[in-house]
Amino acid sequence: MLTAKKSLSLTPAKSETPKTRARHLGKHAYSVFRIIILLAIGFVILYPLLYMITTSLRSRASFMNSVRVWLPEKLDMASNYKVALEALHYKEGLISSLKYEMVSAVLEICSCAIAAYGFARFKFPFKRLFMGMLFLTILIPDTMIIIPRVVNNSQLDFLGILALVNKLTGIDLRPNVLDTGWTFWLPSLLAAGLRSGILIFIYIQFFKSLPAELEEAAWMDGAGPIRTFIRIALPSSGVVILTVTVFSLIWHWNDYFLSSMYLTGDYPLAVWLTMMPKQLPTMGHPLVPSHPETMAILMAGCLVFILPMLIIYIFVQRWFIESIDRVGITG
Amino acid sequence: MRKNKHRGIESLKSRYGLMFIAPWFLGFILFFAIPIIQSLLFSLSDVSLNNDGLATKFVGLQHYRYALLQSGAYTQTLGTAVTSLLYQLPIIVLISMVLALILNQKFRGRTFFRALFFLPVIIATGIVMDILFMTTGSMSDSTVNESLSGNMFDVSDIAAFLDLPAGISDYVEKAISNIFDLIWSSGIQTVLFIAGLQSVPTSLYEASKVEGATKWEEFWFITFPSLSQVTLLVMIYTMVEQFTSSRNPMIDSMYTLMKGGNYDETSAVLWFYFALVGIIMGILIWAYNRFLVKRWS
Numbered sequence: 049m050l051t052a053k054k055s056l057s058l059t060p061a062k063s064e065t066p067k068t069r070a071r072h073l074g075k076h077a078y079s080v081f082r083i084i085i086l087l088a089i090g091f092v093i094l095y096p097l098l099y100m101i102t103t104s105l106r107s108r109a110s111f112m113n114s115v116r117v118w119l120p121e122k123l124d125m126a127s128n129y130k131v132a133l134e135a136l137h138y139k140e141g142l143i144s145s146l147k148y149e150m151v152s153a154v155l156e157i158c159s160c161a162i163a164a165y166g167f168a169r170f171k172f173p174f175k176r177l178f179m180g181m182l183f184l185t186i187l188i189p190d191t192m193i194i195i196p197r198v199v200n201n202s203q204l205d206f207l208g209i210l211a212l213v214n215k216l217t218g219i220d221l222r223p224n225v226l227d228t229g230w231t232f233w234l235p236s237l238l239a240a241g242l243r244s245g246i247l248i249f250i251y252i253q254f255f256k257s258l259p260a261e262l263e264e265a266a267w268m269d270g271a272g273p274i275r276t277f278i279r280i281a282l283p284s285s286g287v288v289i290l291t292v293t294v295f296s297l298i299w300h301w302n303d304y305f306l307s308s309m310y311l312t313g314d315y316p317l318a319v320w321l322t323m324m325p326k327q328l329p330t331m332g333h334p335l336v337p338s339h340p341e342t343m344a345i346l347m348a349g350c351l352v353f354i355l356p357m358l359i360i361y362i363f364v365q366r367w368f369i370e371s372i373d374r375v376g377i378t379g
Numbered sequence: 380m381r382k383n384k385h386r387g388i389e390s391l392k393s394r395y396g397l398m399f400i401a402p403w404f405l406g407f408i409l410f411f412a413i414p415i416i417q418s419l420l421f422s423l424s425d426v427s428l429n430n431d432g433l434a435t436k437f438v439g440l441q442h443y444r445y446a447l448l449q450s451g452a453y454t455q456t457l458g459t460a461v462t463s464l465l466y467q468l469p470i471i472v473l474i475s476m477v478l479a480l481i482l483n484q485k486f487r488g489r490t491f492f493r494a495l496f497f498l499p500v501i502i503a504t505g506i507v508m509d510i511l512f513m514t515t516g517s518m519s520d521s522t523v524n525e526s527l528s529g530n531m532f533d534v535s536d537i538a539a540f541l542d543l544p545a546g547i548s549d550y551v552e553k554a555i556s557n558i559f560d561l562i563w564s565s566g567i568q569t570v571l572f573i574a575g576l577q578s579v580p581t582s583l584y585e586a587s588k589v590e591g592a593t594k595w596e597e598f599w600f601i602t603f604p605s606l607s608q609v610t611l612l613v614m615i616y617t618m619v620e621q622f623t624s625s626r627n628p629m630i631d632s633m634y635t636l637m638k639g640g641n642y643d644e645t646s647a648v649l650w651f652y653f654a655l656v657g658i659i660m661g662i663l664i665w666a667y668n669r670f671l672v673k674r675w676s
Contacts, residue, residue, distance in 0.1 A: 078594075082481055086492050089478065092562045093498055096511050163403035170396025171389075178400060181407055187615070187657075188415070189623035191630060192649055195642050196417035197410065206409075238406025246616070248403070257578075273395040294501075295567075304506055305625065309637070321506050350507045361501045369493045375574045 104128050104348035106340065132348035135327050136320045142356075145316035148229055148307060149300040152236035156247065157289065157296050159239040164251030165277050169263070186245035194309050201226045201310065231310045242299050242306065247292050254288035254375055255281065287371040294361075294368055301357055321353050422646035442647035452632070453648055460629040460652075461659065464621045466550060467561060468663075471617050472610065475565040479572030480602070499566035508563060509625055564620070568613045575609030576602070611667060615660065622656050 107127070166172075167179065203222040205211050210222045225231050235241045239248065258281065266276045282289075304318035311319070324346060328334075334342050361368075422442060424435040446453050482493050502508070583601045592600070623630055629652055636645045 079486070082484075082486065085477070085481060089474075089562055090492065090495055092559055093495060096559060096563070097498075097502075100511070159402060159406075163400050166396050166399025166403075170392055170399065172393035172396035172400075175396075178404070182403075185407065185411055187619060187660075188411075188653070189619060191623055191633065192653055193411065193414035193418060195421060195637065195646060196414035199417070199642075200414065235406060235410045237402070238410065239403040240406030240410040244406075273399070277399075298501055302506060305634075318506055322509070325510075346510055350510055354502050354507055357501055361498075365494050365497070369490065369497065372570055372573050373577055375577075 100347040100351055103340075103344050104132075104351055106344050128344045128348040129352065131328075131331070131333070131345050132324075132352055135324050135331060135345070136317060136349055136352065137315075138317070138352065141315060141317035141320045144311075144314050145301065145318070148232045148311075149303060149316050149318075150297065151229065152232040152241055153293075153296045153300040155233055155236035156239065156241040156244055156300075157293055159237055159241075160244050160247040160292065161251055161282070161285075161289070162277075163239045164248045165255055165281060167248070168252045168255035169260070169281075182245055182248060185240070186243075186249065190242070190306060194306065198226065198309050201231050204230075227311055227314070232306075242296070242303055247296060250292055250295075250375065251288060254285060258284060287374045290364065290367055290371045291375050294364065297360065298357060317353055321349055324349050418646045419650060421643050422650045424643060426643040426646075428640070442644050443651060446644060446648045447651065453629075456628045456632055457652065457655070460622070460627050461655070463627075464618065464659075467557075467564070467621055468614065468617055470561050471565050471568060472613055474562060475568035475572055475613065476606070476610070478565065478569045479576060480598075482569070483573055483576045496569060497566065499563045500570060506625075508560075511559075511563075560626075564617075567620075568617060571609060571613050571616065572606065575606050575612075579605040607671070611664065614663065614667065618656070618660050618663070622653075 105128070167175075167182070202224050203211075204225045205222050210220075214220045214222065225234070232241075236244075262284075263276050263280050266280050267273075271279065302318055304316075304322050307316050308319045308322070315323075325342070328342055328345060333339075333345065420435065423439060424437050427434050478496060482489065482496065579602060583605070584597065587597050587601060621627065625631060625634065633645055633649060633652075636648070
């Protein structure tokens, strides 16, 4: 009450009562506390990154000296990275990362938006049941369904129709889509890709917060629902699209579980990276992963792996950070 | 007449709604519902691969019995997986909530800190973290985690000094020795909380200011109750994430089993594991609703 009055009359701090002084002190103490927390957590976040960078730059000679970890006596900019790039099959890996994962991320971003718009804007029978199913897809992890998915993908079928054709005529039309892009693209196209449930949920929250009047008006003017969606709803959803895109790209980039199950070669970068600790000994490096030399190469591998995502992040972080404020989740 | 026309528009609209969700529904059936049923069938059968694809022979609960009673390996990993989640969950929720509250305030350097704290979101949802914090498998003797946090704090000394009960000091020790892992796992949760904080109506804060509420009261009576649904979402997300993370010993052993083509046994163990996870999540969500949300709102 006191502070409110004071700020209204704009009197200087001269007429401070002990109570307001205590409040001021509390405020200062709080901002000190805040900066300490921020620095502490910031340190925890930066430390592993710096560790990765310095470790990856250590030269072979400097491994002998276990005391100087942070500033290696001799920097070796290239050799660890060269081995890491080779072990990661960087060029081929990057291409298949783009081909399989990134394409399916883009498909997922679009298909999830369509499904979410249906959920957020329209009333239809059994909507609660459908929402329940959507919630189930968030809860049940891919690990549970990966085995049947692999089996089904080896003989792609649509509700048993092609299997029936096979039984009746002996012609097997079921294609094996394992090791092709379709294994990744088909689920993404049907909004059943990597963590699609969460993306749909984020979209729904946002679409619900958009004022419906504009869309109603377009509707009254005779624009169809698809037109309204593309022309009116999507252009004002840049914020949520950005958030979803960042999440989807990152999750796909880091996914190795699905791709290591679906593919038998031509792996994306993420799979190569998981295989690196086992692959280095075959390239003539120490067998024990804890050996500093292996560690240095592993860290170089991690860094070149996150580099593309880091570059994207640096470009979009401004908008991404703002967008989170504006997406708004009410649960 | 008029009502009829209105209903016509409504039914048209509901048809459009169904049209929008149709692709998703098809995906749900093909890539979700059917595989789940298949996986349940696999867990109850002997699965073998031949040229015609897959042959299954129904054997009942045999695989469940083998995995849980005879092999003995899983029950132990199961215990580890569950206890490690129970200690991680509250800490991750706490860290991300505190971070979100701080990052939501206005202060100098906020943009910088936000950009910094979202870095784990970019980097840490995957293998880089596995390599950084490897604690299972062949790398157990070489954890970076150890070199990162091992010699930084000596928690047991502090705990002994403060004369804490053994249970609490163990808990704190475990939390601090994994603090890197925990903070790096709280990225998405922080983002969710920040997004949630935006939807708390500012009028509530203004009213409480007029009433002369302290910041502390403001948090407990406005912010926390308004965040209850987002907290639930964060809890669910964290649980799913931790239970399915490849650093989870259970998933690690499943992965090896699966790669070996041992489909039936894997399915059985996975079904049991996630049924258990489902029950634990159910209890936690119920307790959360019962004891925290009801009390404050």
